Every structure is written in C-alpha cells, then in structure tokens.
Amino acid sequence: GEVKGEYLRQRRFRNYSAFCLFGVEAERMPAALSTLRASALPREPKKFTTSPKPANRAPMSITPMLYATFAGHLNTSLDALEAAGTLPAGLSRAAITVEPPRDPSHGDLATNAAMVLAKPAGTNPRALAEALVAELAKRPEITSADLAGPGFINLRLADAVWIDELRAMAALAADYGRSGMGGGKTVNIEYVSANPTGPMHMGHCRGAVVGDALATLLEFAGHKVIREYYVNDAGGQVDVLARSVHLRYREALGEVVGEIPEGLYPGDYLVPVGTELAQEFGDKYVTAPEAEWLVEFRKRAVAAMLVMIRNDLALLGIRHDLFSSEAELQAAGKPAEAEAWLRARDLVYDGELEAPKGKTLDDWEPVELPLFRSTKFGDDQDRPIKKSDGSWTYFGADLAYHFQKAASADAMVDIWGADHAGTVKRIKAAVAAMTGEHGDPIPFEVKLVQMVQLLRGGEPVKMSKRSGNFVTLADVVREVGKDVVRFTMLTRKPEAQMDFDFAKVVEASKDNPVFYVQYAHARICSTMRKAAAEGMGPSGEHLERLGDEERELIKLAAQFPRQVEAAAQAREPHRVAFFLHDLAAAFHAYWNVGNERPEKRFILVQDSEVTGARLFLGAQIAQLVRNGLALLGVAAVEEM
C-alpha cells in the first residue's frame, strides 16, 4: 500500500497491523493460530427463523419493556374492536408502531394504528381512531387517549407507570436494557483482520472500535457472539515481511544494512524481531538461500506481529475470541474442498477473465482460470479463485473461509474498510451460493467503515508508508486516551467519512461529547458522596414525591431498552452514543434547575423523603450511563 494524497488511507483494510516486542506470548502464538474448526465444507442447509414476519399480531419488532406492555394493550384493544365488529378480523398489524412522539407535548406514547388499518379496513382513519381511543381509555394505566392530526392516537400514562419503570431500572441494574431479541443465535463478527505485517495504525482503528462495540451490543441484545480475526498470513506480503525480518536479523549480527531496499518493510518495529532471531539462530541463516529460512522466518515474524497487534488492540480494550489463519486454512485443503463442491454444482468453471475496465494494462492478456459464477448471485463479473500459477487468490481462500465460518454461526457480519467495497458483491455471492443451496442463505452482512482523516488543528497529518512513518494506533491512544478514541469513533455512523482532529479531541476536550457524558456520571457520583456525608442516601420508599422534572427524566431513561434493540437490529452502535448524549443533556438540565430553584436540588437536609427519592432517580441514571458506556467500551468515571 501507498499513502495517497495527504491523509491516511490504507490500501488493504483487511490487512495490516502494530508494534511491540517479540515477547513471551510469541511462544504461544502458533497455538493461537490453530483454532480453525474442523468442519466439513458442504453442510446441511440451516433453517433460519429470523425473518419470518408474523403476518398478524405482534405489532412492532422493537417493543421492549414498557413499550412491549403498551403494544400488548393496543393489541387487546384491537381485538376488542374486532370482536365488536368495528374492525374486520385478520388485518396485518405489522406496520403498527408504538413510540414516544417526537414532540413531547403530544403525550407519552403515540400509535399510528388507525392510519395503518383504515385503508384495509375500508374506513377512514379518524373514525377508526375514535373507536380505538374509546377502547384504550378504559385502561387504568392510560390517563388520556387523544385523536390528533391525520389519525394519530396520543396516550398519556399514569405516574405510577413511570414510577414502576424506575423501580425496574433499579431491580435490573446492569441488566436494564438487556434483551432476548437475538434469541441466543450465534453471530460471527469478523473485524480488524489487519495484515500481520506491522503495527496497527489509525486506519485500522475505526473498524476495530465499531466491530468491538457491535459485538458487545449484540451480546447485550441476546446473541451469542464470536469475535473473529482473519489472519492473512498466506499471501506475498508475508514473504516480504519474512525478507524484511531476515535483513534485520543480519543487521543484529553486525551487518551494516543502511537504507532499507525498496520492496521491503522499513519500519523499526522489525528490529527486535531480527534481534530475537539472531539470538536464537546465531549466524546459521545469514548466507543461506532463502528457501532454507523463508518458511521459518515467516512463521516467526507473523507470530511476532500478531503479538504486537494484540497488544495494540488491548490498548483499546479489544480482544478477539478467535484468530483464524489463512495459511492453516489452505494447508487444511479447505479452498480445494470448496472448489470441488462448487464445481460439482457448476458454480466454478474454467474460463477467461474479462479485461479490467476503466484502466488499460500494458501486460494484460486473457488467461484461462477457474472462475466462480458470482454473476449468478448479483456480482458484475465472475471471479477467479486461483491464479495462473495454481495458488489460491485472496478471494479463493476467503470464500472457503466464509464457508467455514458459516458452519458455526447463525449469522455473520464482516467489518471492512471502505476501500474493500468492490469485493463485497463477490463474497456475498459466495456465501449465498454455499449456504443457500436448499433454502435461505445464512444472513450475512458486510459493514463498510469509511476512512478517517487525521488532522491536527485543521491540517492533515502527513504520513508516509514508505518510510514507515505513519500514525500508530498506540501513539494515538497514548495521546488522547482510549475512551476519547472509542467514543469519537462511535459518534457517527460508520459509512460516513469522518475527521479526527487531535487538536479538537484533546485540547478542546471540554467540548468533546465523551467528557460530557462522563461528567454526568461523575456528577451523580459526587452527589452521592456528598449525600453520604450528610447521612443520606437513595431510597425507593417515597418515589411518589418525585415531580414533573423528575418524571421527564424517567421517560427519557425508559427509552434505553428500545434504543438498544434498535441499535442492535440495525447493527449501529453509534445510536447508543447518541442516546447517552441525550440522556446526559437531560440530566445536566435537570441538575441546573436546582440553581434557580433551591427546592429542586438533590439534597435537601430538611426533607429526607424527597432527597431519598431524587437520589434513587440519580442512582438509576448513573446506572444507565454505565450500561450504555459499557456497550461502547468506555469507562464511566466517578470523578473528573
């Protein structure tokens, strides 16, 4: 890869790496790589029940907790209308929603049921809504049900509903927001997968954080998650790595190497690897032909790079469950098995590749290669799985790799750099071909994360891959801290490009949303300490003494479970970050009410009932902030 333009970009996002030492762990690395599961390639088709849309009943897919309760009430009311003949039986309720209205003055919950059902029912929305309003208003938890606009029904809920929700937060504590949405299904998330040829740099950072946060989020939403790293240790780049290390090995034995030749990795991080090998092998391989040392050096160098990478990931709090080796996959004959299986179904054939489009290659000439019929599954052209020298292409191995992953997962997510967008169709085609023979293919998504432009005070940070001078992830974490890096990476959707300005995230740290959220938590903790000093603490005994301001805060907090489920369903961890920002803002605003009106402060020494209730609320808000930050892998500090 080569740095193009003035900002960081990485040619191969699924290939890269970090820096550290050839330490104790290197000994264990081969074992870490031996985690490939032995699974027969052709597999029985999986039966998936994730998508069956219940044609009837069960409105909404996102209705945890409180929202689920009221969706249930709505269903009951609709049933009553059906029984009374007001509403034809059997209409689909799939499009009905129960959500908080955008404008809080409209009430606590709103439903579009009347508008959705009016047309199939052959009536008009407002007439249907009126009947539904009458039915809903019978429930004691609903203090008012109003018809609004084109047919919305706005509901106001009794205070007791919110008090109960607050108690639920306290009872569930760290589990408030956890859901069974995933039904225990296993999701394999492949992320980072940087080439093991050097240190992790900032180009890897975003995908690493997004993948890790998504994994945590999906676990919280009821999935089993496998966090997987695909080690590209079989291509030409690891031979280059081995040669680069051999040079450092000779250097360690006293040879003056001078400038690192073109075509080798120049980075200093390879020096300790060479030193280590020099100590172990002495001068045994100094003049030996490459064939004698290449395999060993490659193995040792990759192991050392992976130790570095894992250490760098650890700085961000990231740990994978599984490192799968491309070399081992090939050694186990998986790509060949996949080829045979596909050939038997005429999905691989020998044919000529089309000439590349949009550019002219001097040395282009048509060659016959084994091609996968990816066009049959939506790709633009068929793709080679082997090179003319008989070795596997990256795609050929990747295809077998995904086939293998699919055998032990109910769904798969790959997190890739945007520069890989061009290969999404072929891998999706491969997964569809290999898992969909007898039914629905395994759900498989590729999430693309866009480039991060590194800036310092608005100026692009210059980097040169050639000289080995690039911004490492370790450097950035050291400079700005894990929490800032993680939160910043999660405050926008991954498929949008983003800037990362050191000056902004560090020097202007007070404007950084991560501190804003952490401050809310710290403030509550501080208040608890102060209260304890006064001999007071949270108490759930007089929650009825909470007022309007407190109830508004509870209403917002109560949205956490559905926000989490929505984020998990959309595979968008950044939604959690935005919710936390909203929650922190609401808390800070509530806090400041006490500035104007002393009777609204948390601690009122003369009134232990109200103080206890407010502290109880505060404790739940703090818990919620902790829950949300935990999903993002960001610390909830107690003091700032």
Next chain:
RNA sequence: GUGCCCGUAGCUCAGCCGGAUAGAGCAUCAGAUUCCUAAUCUGGGGGCCGCGCGUUCGAAUCGCGCCGGGCACACCA
C-alpha cells in the same frame, strides 16, 4: 466507463424499513455561579434536507434520472 458510500444550519454530524412544526454539538449573540463539580445550564439568530420527476392521505426518509464529493474496479491483499 462500471459498482458502492456520502450530500441535512457557517462547520462537524444525528434523524432515513414513510408520520405531526427537521434536531444536536461547535461557532455566533444575550444571560445564569453566596448553591451538591459552571467540564454545566437558559434563551436568540441561523435550513429550497444537492436538483428534478414519481409513489403515497403524508417524503429528509421509498423509486427513477441528474449534479457534486469519496472509495474501488488484476491472477494484488
């Protein structure tokens, strides 16, 4: 040339499996601290949601076509 992503306030971005008057932070202007942390809060100004057509009771959101920016287009990885 082809494919994918993006286009929303001066800037950076949420909102997008259709819903009510389009939001936040920064910047800017005007205010709040005898008080549990002011790393905070309150308020003002600021928008053809890139453009056009279509679908719909209803479009920032869905479809089509343009325009602009980015990424990619080898048997590399």
